[in-house]
Amino acid sequence: MTQIDFIGIVREAVKHFDSSKRIVRIDDISAKVSTNHVYRIKFSDNNFIIAKLSYFGKFEHFVEDHSVINSLSNNLPAPFENVLARSLIKGNSLFVHRYTDSLIDAWIVFYRPMRVRQKLPKRLSEEQIKKLAKTFAQFHQACYSVRNTLPQSSKTMKIDIEHLLRILQTSLGQHDHRMHLDLIKEQCHLFLDNSDKLGADELDVIPVFVDWNIGNFSVTKNMMLYSRWDYDWFRVSSRMMDFYFFSRIVSDVGDQTIFSYDIDRFMEDRFIIFLKAYHEESPLTEKEIRYLPETYRFFLLNYVIKYGRYFFHEVFSNRLQMEACTQHLPSIEKKFSAEPLLDALFD
Missing domain, CATH: 3.90.1200.10 (Aminoglycoside phosphotransferase (APH), C-terminal lobe)
Structure with a gap:
């Protein structure tokens, strides 16, 4: 069975976003029940970003959804102004990389990392x-x-x-x-x-x-x-x-x-x-x-x-x-x- 080089697709997306970035490490942090792929990308300057890769549905819907989410993340008032992750922008537009070959049509969007506090207990009072x-x-x-x-x-x-x-x-x-x-x-x-x-x-x-x-x-x-x-x-x-x-x-x-x-x-x-x-x-x-x-x-x-x-x-x-x-x-x-x-x- 042919294996798809998802890491290679992520590297290509980073290159199209900013070719001056030097990648040190890419870690797969995807949820194990989902087929979507999520990666943590660390750069030589010790900064890192999150990449989400998807390959089902329509590319236009993917761009549309993430455009709405990014606007929402920027426009939500206090105390929810930092609840959602902000996507990375190139120029004046949301950056979305599309990779297509004979095996897959995949799309990637980058996010700034988020802070996490407490997770809920399994059973609430x-x-x-x-x-x-x-x-x-x-x-x-x-x-x-x-x-x-x-x-x-x-x-x-x-x-x-x-x-x-x-x-x-x-x-x-x-x-x-x-x-x-x-x-x-x-x-x-x-x-x-x-x-x-x-x-x-x-x-x-x-x-x-x-x-x-x-x-x-x-x-x-x-x-x-x-x-x-x-x-x-x-x-x-x-x-x-x-x-x-x-x-x-x-x-x-x-x-x-x-x-x-x-x-x-x-x-x-x-x-x-x-x-x-x-x-x-x-x-x-x-x-x-x-x-x-x-x-x-x-x-x-x-x-x-x-x-x-x-x-x-x-x-x-x-x-x-x-x-x-x-x-x-x-x-x-x-x-x-x-x-x-x-x-x-x-x-």
């Missing part, structure tokens, strides 16, 4: 849940406050689901999902129909990072959000897209090495504690709460079914896709009820 809800609500408010200063994002949830439906019409899509083809199509149409009925297009959109697992961000000792990295699932969408992973953070189950994407976390008392504290800081609407199962459905369809082979190594993606089709997607209507959540917030 109720007081920690309330503090975390407050800081996430404030972060969402900060993102909302600068939304009109950011570059436009062309991706929408509807566009992504329609793309998945087109994939399912191809021979490759039909082969990859042959065991569950009809179910996936049905779930795509359920998402589109339910979103229309709820009037999801009327919901405010802000930058959201979706994948809030405890390995992707750090907090202060007072549980204020301090830094956030790993932007693989970034998009501009409803703030409710973040809430499934919020529910996982505060779940009674806690953080687990062997994980699954069940919907049960939404119905836990601990998630209601989180919702109430968030709601006190940044009020939620009934429409947003009723939209929660559709954000979960979208997460499974887009990030697990459509892109699972790229976000997870094969040993994880096969299991997660099977669970999504046989357990999680078919159980949404059976397991989720908005009423207990609405009662907790509005009674």
Whole structure:
């Protein structure tokens, strides 16, 4: 099997960025469950930068997402002005290097290194849940406050689901999902129909990072959000897209090495504690709460079914896709009820 020289691609990117830089060392610091590549590059002057390499999706979307993220990182007000990594600029533009050959079309963006404080414990206390809800609500408010200063994002949830439906019409899509083809199509149409009925297009959109697992961000000792990295699932969408992973953070189950994407976390008392504290800081609407199962459905369809082979190594993606089709997607209507959540917030 032909091996791709990712380190060589990174070296080429550095050369195109600044040919005067002398590289001393390149370390692979990629997360082991993801197929994306992240490298720490040390230079002869003892400075270092971070490189992110990706090779799935569309190059235009990669540039678009990182342009929005970089603007957001520069425009966020205090106390979140240093939460996001800043990308490197060449001239007046975000620097993105594209490498293409017969084997791969890969894209690289460089980041300044970030400071990290405390990571969350695997299981939070109720007081920690309330503090975390407050800081996430404030972060969402900060993102909302600068939304009109950011570059436009062309991706929408509807566009992504329609793309998945087109994939399912191809021979490759039909082969990859042959065991569950009809179910996936049905779930795509359920998402589109339910979103229309709820009037999801009327919901405010802000930058959201979706994948809030405890390995992707750090907090202060007072549980204020301090830094956030790993932007693989970034998009501009409803703030409710973040809430499934919020529910996982505060779940009674806690953080687990062997994980699954069940919907049960939404119905836990601990998630209601989180919702109430968030709601006190940044009020939620009934429409947003009723939209929660559709954000979960979208997460499974887009990030697990459509892109699972790229976000997870094969040993994880096969299991997660099977669970999504046989357990999680078919159980949404059976397991989720908005009423207990609405009662907790509005009674």
